Amino acid sequence: MTVIFPITGYIFVGLFGLLIGSFLNVVVHRVPRRESIIRPASHCPHCGHVLRAWENIPVLSWLLLRGRCHDCGSPIAWRYPALELLTGLFSVVVAWQWAIHHAMSLRWSLLPALLFTWILLALTMIDLETQLLPDRITKPGMLIGLLINASALLWSGLALTTAWNALLGIVLGYGSLWLLATAYLKMTGKHGMGGGDLKLLGLVGAWLGWQAVFLTLFIAAVSGGLVAVALLLGGKGRDYAIPFGPYLALGGWLMLLWPHEIVQGYLHLLGG
Ligand SMILES: [Zn+2]
Incomplete structure (x- = not known):
């Protein structure tokens, strides 16, 4: 079966990539500290206040909050929106290359290609921050x-x-x-x-x-x-x-x- 990869496909992959990027931020912050990546919910590392839904939107929240915690005003590192944007962008590049390599048809192997990309992104960020x-x-x-x-x-x-x-x-x-x-x-x-x-x-x-x-x-x-x-x-x-x-x-x-x-x-x- 051949399914042409449509423009809405790229938009979906890009938005999904932004969400994954948001999760990768949690991974990058918590894994080197040996913390759980599931619990507790995302919170400000300075005042501990749990993020409300509108404070947890990739990139957009960071812009709305002007890079500061809503409650205590501590700066939120630019790494957060940057990794979200990069993950979204790289995901679109992978989908685009996959479509070209496979005659513009949608292939299941796009999923492992994306997963591999996300793992590499998380490892890169952690290595840059912790040398580990x-x-x-x-x-x-x-x-x-x-x-x-x-x-x-x-x-x-x-x-x-x-x-x-x-x-x-x-x-x-x-x-x-x-x-x-x-x-x-x-x-x-x-x-x-x-x-x-x-x-x-x-x-x-x-x-x-x-x-x-x-x-x-x-x-x-x-x-x-x-x-x-x-x-x-x-x-x-x-x-x-x-x-x-x-x-x-x-x-x-x-x-x-x-x-x-x-x-x-x-x-x-x-x-x-
Ligand atoms: Zn705070």
Whole structure:
């Protein structure tokens, strides 16, 4: 069955993405603090007042409240509306690319593509704020990716790759960074990468298959290297620990959306 992806589809995906972004804000705030993401209800971290429905609308509430808590006036970080907007925007980009890649028809595999995007967004924000990639997200994230792709053994509608590719992806993703990190430790006596980075590349392998692992790492190394050089030239960045997670997430997301274009581009690069 072919269903043309309509403009109302994009609007729906965008609005749904805003709501997911609102939930991701809760995840980003609470998971590193080891708090439940379900209870208690959303509240101001300063005065504890529970948000009323109109104070909990993505982006709009932040604008209406002019970035301050209604009760105590404490500032609400711009990260909140920013993550909501980003999640909405990225969700629309995924739907748009999915429609193009699949001849403008609606596919069930859009759902795991969106879920993968949201997990990467949450991990990126947490890593930027805390320099950590929590096991509470990376481990179940890896398992969910593997299960979704294993569902292809019964029905291929949801899967992004095969079960075997996913399993090899975990081994290759985790294993390759483990080798790099171990070699780095042996040579310098310093820890170059956190265990979270290993699990994040394993997670990308679980969702996209082993074929995506190398170029995800390549994109992460190049983009991370460029930013590090820019920071050094700007006089910043020395002795400043730059988390690697956001670059791995970027690489994984680009490999989700443009795998063929990136492989072609890389081969072109090799060929001079
Ligand atoms: Zn307050």
